[in-house]
Amino acid sequence: MGHTRYSVRMEKVWYISHIDVFEGIPDMEIMRIAEKVQDHRCTSPMHLYSPHDGLDRNVFLLKEGEVVLYHSRDGKRTIFDVLGPGSIFGNFLPNAEGATHYAEALSGSRICILTPGDFQKVVAAHPDVLVRLLQKLSSRLHDYEQKLRLDTGSALEKVLGELKRYRRKKRNPFALLSKDPPLTLSHEKIAELTGLNRVTVTRALKLLKFQGDIAIDEKGRITLK
Numbered sequence: 001m002g003h004t005r006y007s008v009r010m011e012k013v014w015y016i017s018h019i020d021v022f023e024g025i026p027d028m029e030i031m032r033i034a035e036k037v038q039d040h041r042c043t044s045p046m047h048l049y050s051p052h053d054g055l056d057r058n059v060f061l062l063k064e065g066e067v068v069l070y071h072s073r074d075g076k077r078t079i080f081d082v083l084g085p086g087s088i089f090g091n092f093l094p095n096a097e098g099a100t101h102y103a104e105a106l107s108g109s110r111i112c113i114l115t116p117g118d119f120q121k122v123v124a125a126h127p128d129v130l131v132r133l134l135q136k137l138s139s140r141l142h143d144y145e146q147k148l149r150l151d152t153g154s155a156l157e158k159v160l161g162e163l164k165r166y167r168r169k170k171r172n173p174f175a176l177l178s179k180d181p182p183l184t185l186s187h188e189k190i191a192e193l194t195g196l197n198r199v200t201v202t203r204a205l206k207l208l209k210f211q212g213d214i215a216i217d218e219k220g221r222i223t224l225k
Helices: 002-017 027-036 116-125 127-151 155-170 187-194 198-211
Strands: 038-041 046-049 059-064 067-073 076-083 102-105 110-114 214-216 222-224
Touching: 002 027, 002 059, 002 110, 027 116, 076 127, 076 155, 076 187, 110 116, 116 127, 127 155, 155 187, 155 198, 155 222, 187 198, 198 214
Parallel strands: none
Antiparallel strands: 038 110, 046 102, 059 110, 067 076, 067 102, 214 222
């Protein structure tokens, strides 16, 4: 049992040390952070936070899998971001209001959770963490601006643009291989990402394949050319 706990702790240390916002923090400090972190393996889709949770300031680190951020209105879900491994997220800025969206970890994901107090101690001891975090948030805002520009384009541009965004966000900084694997995305998921209906998505994919922009194998996996 002791060996198992040690292995789990060292695994958390490895993941945390490879998240770029924690770059430069000494190993002993990383180990102390790892001791504070709650580790969750999602055997089914897991709700992380929503607009109904009040001022939840937890900090989430995504080790494996995928988290979708979305708005929900009249029972319809609109995804505006997909987070891949290595992402740090949450409603943790001290002067921000409550969350304005939903966050859901998909089945198979692994999540680390830091309390607001523990994260503030890390920032107080290592101000560079906050600087890197603000840089990531600035990059994320730029990405959202690009998505808004996509929304004014044609269905073809929307689908191809979202496929490129999804591939970029799913790149795994913990993986040994750097080659992008094919995308496993249902037409329904692409419809959620683009705000288009399923029929329009299917037509756009067929045209993109015909034009040579993408390849689709017999299992429906998509490779961007």
